[in-house]
Amino acid sequence: MENSIAWIFIFPLFGSVACAILGISNRKICYPIAVLSMAGSLWAGIETLRQVLSVNDHTVSYLFGGWTLDAYPRGVGIEFHADILGILITLVVLGVGLLVSLYSKLPVEEETPGKEPLFYTLFLLQVTGLAGICLTGDAFNLYVLIEVAALTGYGLIAIGSNRAAAATFNYLILGTIGASLYLLGVGYIYIKTGTLNMVGIHDIIVAEGLADSATMQVAFVLVGVGILIKMAFFPFHAWLPNAYSNAPTTTSCLLAPVVTKVMIYVMIRMVLSVFGVEFSFESTLWTDVLPWLVVVAIVCAAVMALAQREIKRMLSYLIVAEVGYMVGGVWIYNYYGLIGSIFHVISDACMTLCLFLGAGLILRKAKTTHFDGLRGLFTKMPLTMTGFFIGGFSIIGLPPTCGFFSKWYLITGGMVSQRWEYMIVLMFSTMVMVVLFFRMIERIHLAVSESGENLGHGHGDLGLTDQQTRFDEGPLSMLIPLLLASAVVLVVGIYNQEVVSLIEVFLSDFNLPRGEGIK
Amino acid sequence: MFEDGTIINELLIERLNYFIYVVLLLIGLHAMIAKKNLIKKLIGMSIFQTAIILFYVSIGVKEGSTIPVYLPEHDPHGSHSVPSDTNETSHFDHGPVILDSSLVKGYANPLPHVLMLTAIVVGVATLGLALALCQRIYQGYGTIEEDELLAKMESREIRSKTLSVQIPKDQKLPKKDELKKEKSRSVSKSKTLSASKPKPKGKK
Numbered sequence: 092m093e094n095s096i097a098w099i100f101i102f103p104l105f106g107s108v109a110c111a112i113l114g115i116s117n118r119k120i121c122y123p124i125a126v127l128s129m130a131g132s133l134w135a136g137i138e139t140l141r142q143v144l145s146v147n148d149h150t151v152s153y154l155f156g157g158w159t160l161d162a163y164p165r166g167v168g169i170e171f172h173a174d175i176l177g178i179l180i181t182l183v184v185l186g187v188g189l190l191v192s193l194y195s196k197l198p199v200e201e202e203t204p205g206k207e208p209l210f211y212t213l214f215l216l217q218v219t220g221l222a223g224i225c226l227t228g229d230a231f232n233l234y235v236l237i238e239v240a241a242l243t244g245y246g247l248i249a250i251g252s253n254r255a256a257a258a259t260f261n262y263l264i265l266g267t268i269g270a271s272l273y274l275l276g277v278g279y280i281y282i283k284t285g286t287l288n289m290v291g292i293h294d295i296i297v298a299e300g301l302a303d304s305a306t307m308q309v310a311f312v313l314v315g316v317g318i319l320i321k322m323a324f325f326p327f328h329a330w331l332p333n334a335y336s337n338a339p340t341t342t343s344c345l346l347a348p349v350v351t352k353v354m355i356y357v358m359i360r361m362v363l364s365v366f367g368v369e370f371s372f373e374s375t376l377w378t379d380v381l382p383w384l385v386v387v388a389i390v391c392a393a394v395m396a397l398a399q400r401e402i403k404r405m406l407s408y409l410i411v412a413e414v415g416y417m418v419g420g421v422w423i424y425n426y427y428g429l430i431g432s433i434f435h436v437i438s439d440a441c442m443t444l445c446l447f448l449g450a451g452l453i454l455r456k457a458k459t460t461h462f463d464g465l466r467g468l469f470t471k472m473p474l475t476m477t478g479f480f481i482g483g484f485s486i487i488g489l490p491p492t493c494g495f496f497s498k499w500y501l502i503t504g505g506m507v508s509q510r511w512e513y514m515i516v517l518m519f520s521t522m523v524m525v526v527l528f529f530r531m532i533e534r535i536h537l538a539v540s541e542s543g544e545n546l547g548h549g550h551g552d553l554g555l556t557d558q559q560t561r562f563d564e565g566p567l568s569m570l571i572p573l574l575l576a577s578a579v580v581l582v583v584g585i586y587n588q589e590v591v592s593l594i595e596v597f598l599s600d601f602n603l604p605r606g607e608g609i610k
Numbered sequence: 611m612f613e614d615g616t617i618i619n620e621l622l623i624e625r626l627n628y629f630i631y632v633v634l635l636l637i638g639l640h641a642m643i644a645k646k647n648l649i650k651k652l653i654g655m656s657i658f659q660t661a662i663i664l665f666y667v668s669i670g671v672k673e674g675s676t677i678p679v680y681l682p683e684h685d686p687h688g689s690h691s692v693p694s695d696t697n698e699t700s701h702f703d704h705g706p707v708i709l710d711s712s713l714v715k716g717y718a719n720p721l722p723h724v725l726m727l728t729a730i731v732v733g734v735a736t737l738g739l740a741l742a743l744c745q746r747i748y749q750g751y752g753t754i755e756e757d758e759l760l761a762k763m764e765s766r767e768i769r770s771k772t773l774s775v776q777i778p779k780d781q782k783l784p785k786k787d788e789l790k791k792e793k794s795r796s797v798s799k800s801k802t803l804s805a806s807k808p809k810p811k812g813k814k
């Protein structure tokens with residue numbers, strides 16, 4: 092397929108329109124439309140990856156409106172630009188989208204009855220926006236797609252309870268500040284370079300030697316801070332836990348794994364491809380300042396996660412901590428740190444998906460995601476809990492899972508660039524996560540509650556009810572996506588060398604320090 | 611600092627557009643963060659976005675320039691620049707004109723303005739969504755003051771916690787089926803679907 096990049100967007104975009112129109116007469120039709128368009132989009136994504144790998148310079152461009160690449164500076168007209176990094180993250184987004192759309196049948200019907208057409212319309216537009224962020228080659232177009240993803244995200248969260256609406260309002264205010272700062276930064280870039288094409292901007296920065304220009308420095312700070320707000324980096328994280336923990340199950344399953352990761356992708360894209368390695372790391376102070384902010388971010392997020400008594404809130408704070416890992420991996424300015432960061436974007440999406448899918452099943456069965464509601468769940472739903480804890484072990488970083496390998500590269504990066512504070516804080520947060528998950532494992536295995544009430548054991552006394560509760564798994568339409576997601580966590584972990592070799596091909600274009608550390 | 615009035619001169623005359631946009635931006639930011647009323651926050655958001663729109667529009671402005679439609683007689687600079695440049699005249703002999711940099715001088719750059727059309731659309735969508743959210747919040751909590759809202763949310767959380775304590779007490783009832791009915795009644799208001807759920811579970 093020649094124009095497979097376009098097909099990535101055509102499927103979900105027209106799927107969402109179909110949901111909005113056909114859903115009026117028949118609400119049941121939205122679910123198959125969503126699943127089919129996600130499957131088609133994923134197929135187009137895989138096709139694009141094959142194209143990207145088959146081309147010599149590993150980039151495939153799709154130009155809108157019949158423009159060509161001849162003009163200098165590059166890029167009159169909007170370009171979609173797929174390189175290895177972009178298409179990898181797109182595949183992650185589309186894969187998460189497919190699994191969540193499979194999973195969504197029952198939760199959407201139950202939690203937002205009567206609103207299925209609206210939900211799936213927003214769902215597909217959200218995926219379109221996120222995939223667009225990963226593939227666009229135009230800085231202003233990126234802003235528009237960020238807002239497409241953000242606006243649909245607000246809708247998807249607020250479609251739930253009143254609490255969710257209140258949480259969404261804060262998300263909207265902070266999200267708008269972040270996106271607007273990014274837009275302002277793009278304005279400064281445009282003043283100085285006269286182009287909006289990412290490759291074109293980079294060409295001009297290199298050709299004109301704009302590294303010392305005050306305008307570009309301001310642009311860098313504005314774009315950077317805007318993206319940091321959007322990705323919920325620690326001081327700006329306030330919107331995330333409330334929004335994700337109050338959102339409907341399906342929404343949090345879709346947004347939590349991908350939205351923050353996609354924004355980290357945007358940061359990597361800006362740092363490497365747009366501003367360039369020399370500008371970002373050598374002529375700004377961010378390499379000195381950000382690793383220390385990351386230390387504060389990870390410690391605070393981990394401690395706050397430890398204080399939570401509710402699974403979805405705890406997972407939300409874990410996301411904030413993970414964002415710290417990835418930002419740190421970029422700003423320790425090191426080849427291995429960047430491999431770790433990119434790999435962690437992929438693996439964190441997989442394992443967060445696992446955990447949120449599991450949490451959705453727990454919520455459905457136990458009617459609560461409070462820790463006290465977890466007692467004895469392992470005997471009831473062993474498969475769900477296995478899937479959930481494969482995600483958990485990956486967050487901790489136990490070897491066969493992908494979380495181990497990405498964390499390994501992050502720590503290697505910290506060691507090579509002698510950022511001991513970053514290494515120490517990674518170890519600290521790993522220990523916090525061990526405490527978090529083993530505390531939960533203890534709860535779900537122990538039938539007897541702390542206060543001495545014999546909750547689980549009470550069922551055990553009655554032989555017949557025990558038989559019934561023993562295999563009380565969730566419905567298959569929700570269980571299978573969870574098991575697939577946990578299988579992906581293991582498969583990405585086992586085949587980590589293949590993923591890393593792809594990332595290495597991408598990073599080979601950039602001049603990053605590999606050896607004795609910074610400078 | 612104020613020798614020759616350079617700073618004032620630069621701020622108020624040469625860079626007035628940037629000065630104004632920064633002031634507006636900060637007013638908007640302050641309102642978004644510090645105001646307690648949700649509608650005031652939204653007004654702040656509008657000011658914030660408008661400041662950025664003004665910034666973009668001001669960078670596309672050029673004194674004495676015209677719209678970028680090729681009409682030499684409408685172009686105030688066209689009649690001066692064309693004869694002075696000999697290369698330019700050759701283009702006029704042929705049909706389609708390739709815009710050289712000297713010819714483009716008379717035109718305002720349309721791109722920033724066009725970009726702002728998109729940004730205005732995004733801003734309107736955001737504002738509309740935010741107002742709808744305000745309505746939802748007002749319907750749900752009866753207030754759009756942030757501190758009152760937080761207080762009401764907290765009190766409701768406490769109430770729902772006491773409810774969730776009651777559910778485990780019910781669980782001690784020996785019959786499983788009664789329990790499930792109890793749960794579905796207490797959790798869902800009008801979901802006929804969830805009421806039919808327990809049956810397939812029972813089969814396993």
